[in-house]
Amino acid sequence: MPTILPTPDSISITPRRLHLEFDGLETTFVQGNPVLTSLFCSLSAVFPPGERQFIDSVRYYQDQVTDPEMKKRVRAFIGQEAHHGNLHEVFNDKIQDLGWRTDLVERQTTFINKFIVYMSPERQLAQTVALEHLTALFANFLMNNPDFLGKNPHPDLKTLFMWHAVEETEHKAVAYDLYQQVVGNDKLRKAEMRFILPVFMGHMFESTALLLMRNKKLSHRGGWLKTRNELFGKHGVFTAIKAELNEYYDDEFHPWQTDNSALANNWLQELAL
Ligand SMILES: [Fe+2]
Ligand SMILES: [Fe+2]
Incomplete structure (x- = not known):
């Protein structure tokens, strides 16, 4: 039986419009590394269509919540994800002017979503739950390692x-708790992580390569080596999040079993939000 943990009292899920x-902004804006920059451009390009799909998958069940x-x-x-998509669109226009073809990535994501929407609402919500866990882990990593941006x-x-990292933390259990209330199929929850994680990772890798190719920087060896280290090295992102990513497959998993509310609130203060 899955555990439902309460959201910590100090957390308030507040949509903030920025x-x-x-x-x-410089062209190579993440650590002066074109590969890392391309990865962040790809992530940002995926957010508007991706978060719209998250909203739709949640909205489908909204009426069943009493x-x-x-x-x-x-x-x-829904409010937070809508604002994220909007501001990332502003950012995507900006980096597009710098030569990063976010429109191409956004078009590909929209194409993938065309297949996703043919799947059952249960599957779509389970995929949102899975990607929300991944997003929350990235967010936690970034809040702990702000130097990752340079x-x-x-x-x-x-x-x-x-x-974005703070608000992903605030709402990290919403899709999960909704899923447990309206669907509750734990086998499907885990199966959809196994399905959507490789889809997402493959899309990110391909988009990063595509944007680099468009900028004639695909063969930037130093950039790739550094990126490999930043992602999979001793202090890399995936090395850091691996254990918590795997916790998703525990029967008793709940997003708030790791309470990082203090970290999120510290960042709110630092950003004066
Ligand atoms: Fe978001
Ligand atoms: Fe989210």
Whole structure:
């Protein structure tokens, strides 16, 4: 039987609308590394269509929620994801001007979503739950390792990704709790992680390569080696999140079994949000 843990009292799922301009952003804006930059461009390009799909998968079940507190959390989830998509669109336009063809990646994601929407609502919600776990782990990594963006990142770039990381943390259990209330099939929950994780990773890798190719930087050997280290090395992202990623397959898994609310709240203060 899956565990339902309460969201910590100090967490308030608040949609915050931000206005950022990204003036003076450099072309190679993550650690001066074109491969890492291309990876972040790909991630950002995936967010608007990806988060729209998250919203749709949750909205399908919205009417079945009777608990007023849960209703409120679902509304806040939708509000936060909508704002994320909107601000990433502003950012994507900016980096497109710098030569990163985010429109191509966004088009591919929309194409993948065309297949996803033919799947059952249960499967679609389970995929959202799985990707929300992955997103929450990336968010936690970034909040713990802000230097991943570079020693001295553009302030708006830092605000964009840290704001997004904080709000992903705030709402990390909403899709999960909704799924347990309205679907509750734990076997399907795990199966959809096994399905969607390789789809997502494959899409990210291919998009990163595509954007580099468009910028004639695909064969930047130093960039690839550094990126491999940043992702899979001793202190790399996947090395750091591996154990928690695997916890998803435990019967008793719940997103708040790792309570990182203090970290998220510290970032809220630092960003003055
Ligand atoms: Fe988001
Ligand atoms: Fe999210």
